[in-house]
Amino acid sequence: MGFPPRELHELQLRNRAEQREPDWHKRYAVRSGIEGTICEFAHGHGMRRCRCRGQAKAHLQHVLTAIAVNVERLSRHPPGESAPPRPPTAFQDYLDQQGIPRLRSWHAAS
Structure with missing residues (x-):
């Protein structure tokens, strides 16, 4: 068993303390939507x-x-019915709080 250097230990303690604050949770919420999608791709779709070599x-x-994945998500909705309105994301809420105008496509149905 080893002990990390003092600087690393102090940095870990500061980060853990910061993660208990509500402001940190608000900032992290912006990332949560994309994190779920990335997890779905990595774990659910391999x-x-x-499967092949080469960047292309x-x-x-x-x-x-x-x-x-998009076709699969769209197929979950019955034909003829539109998808239920989604609540605004944390990023959209942040833009609204800061008074930053959003693109029209970003507006969530309210």
Whole structure:
């Protein structure tokens, strides 16, 4: 068993203390949506490893997998019905709080 250097230990303590604050949770919430999508790709669709060699083929695999995931998500909704409105994301809430105008496509149904 080893002990980390004092500087590293103090940095870990500061980071852990910061993670208990509500402000940190608000900042981290911005990342939470994309983290879930990345986790779904990595664990649910095998995106940790490419089936082919080469950057072009790897890119093609990523694009086709993304299309498949979108089709799968769209197929969960009955035909003729639109998807239920999604609540605003943490990033959209942040933009609203700061008074920063959003693109029209970013507006959540309210």
